[in-house]
């Protein structure tokens with residue numbers, strides 16, 4: 001029997017869609033600055049810089065909503081990783097996504113009140129939200145105020161290293177976004193996860 005869980009309260013949906021819009025704007029303006037070409041301007045360079053800076057500041061504020069929200073509402077418990085069991089769980093989930101799913105098997109980690117995410121979702125959300133986004137924010141602020149960066153790291157410019165780290169993590173978050181949208185289509189119906197992120201209710205299979 002299909003069961004419904006209220007997994008996405010209003011604050012979480014508000015944060016998620018704000019965060020999604022900000023990340024997309026950051027990726028578009030970031031790419032536009034990275035590959036700026038006066039002959040084929042995707043966006044005026046100065047405009048891309050301003051939008052990127054303002055959006056980055058807003059992303060910092062929205063990240064605080066996520067951190068505080070996760071702490072005070074208990075949503076953070078879904079992100080806890082058990083380092084002893086995670087690798088076996090990941091293998092099971094990976095096998096399911098590559099074989100079981102196409103054979104019509106049942107998911108190895110069915111969603112319930114205590115388990116909102118399967119192990120692959122859990123590790124990717126935890127790494128993106130607690131490692132990548134904070135690193136992006138810290139390096140972004142350092143690039144906004146270059147005087148706070150370390151000037152010299154073993155003969156290499158600290159600013160260049162910060163910039164490189166910012167680019168690499170930005171690339172990882174962009175890849176995450178594409179994979180995330182693809183996996184979001186694997187639900188009871190291709191649209192059911194998207195609907196859940198709008199109305200708050202997650203519906204299980206059957």
Ligand code: HEM
Pocket residue numbers: 007008012016019020023024075078116121125128129133173177180181184193194195196197
């Ligand atoms: C157009 C862009 C996006 C779409 C369509 C989208 C879609 C979704 C959907 C349908 C869900 C609910 C299903 C699930 O639990 O997996 C979800 C959850 C989630 N998404 Fe996204 N997403 C987008 C962008 C992002 C971005 C940019 C990030 C982070 C950088 C992100 C992080 C998350 C997280 C952490 C959750 C779980 C939230 C929770 O329940 O605690 N999403 N997303």
